[in-house]
Amino acid sequence: MNTDSELQNPEWRSSCPIASGLDILGDKWSLIIVRDLIEHSSRTYSEFASSPEGISTNILASRLKWLESLSIIERINPDKPSRNNAFQLTQRGKALRPVLEELGKWSQIHLKEIHPTIVKII
């Protein structure tokens, strides 16, 4: 998904909106990052890393770059870098909330039999 050359240049499998959304967000981590930013509104690198799902640092860095290049997230302080410079959702990112809400609702209803300890978070 994210060899440097592909940053900001996704490969579209088709013109279907659903497939195109999955071209960008169809992996195990991107929407977890968005979820964290819906819950907390602002998050640093190490706060992402401490989420219970346990993303590893290289994957986290690559996903943050990816989502930033797509204007789904942004650095709160665009210049002066790194150290304690947290991320937040853009408008485009905030608009993903209904997607995550519907997914969360579906999971709570339909996964509780096979995943007994599932609980509401968002």
Add this chain to the structure above:
Amino acid sequence: MNTDSELQNPEWRSSCPIASGLDILGDKWSLIIVRDLIEHSSRTYSEFASSPEGISTNILASRLKWLESLSIIERINPDKPSRNNAFQLTQRGKALRPVLEELGKWSQIHLKEIHPTIVKII
């Protein structure tokens, strides 16, 4: 995701519903299969394979098994096998429709600048 030993036995990263939904559906192909079954209500192996996204046959077979083991899809004729035995959504699978609708809406609005040929399908 789908070594034989893991069929029907997903690994849950956390108790968060969103993360759990992504544990099952967070890849590039599973929701494409669900989308096809929302559009067409019934589909054979080769019909899936002919969708514009171009899934390869080994990935398709593995995802169909995976989704079937999770009772998201099912064979229309449970016994008498294979040959032209199409798949359909279960209730659990049909309940994913709002998730796909929200994703499709988001993509149409927010991806059209970077993906000019995006069009509505579902």
Add this chain to the structure above:
DNA sequence: CCGGATCCTTGTCGATACTG
């Protein structure tokens, strides 16, 4: 033909160690 299984190559993931 259709529904896969198999083989092989390439790419991506993920753990851990390390650096500015």
Add this chain to the structure above:
DNA sequence: CAGTATCGACAAGGATCCGG
């Protein structure tokens, strides 16, 4: 603290083969 480097494991993709 915010990443990058490295390396092994595994998944994706393409091509081809096979049984009914």
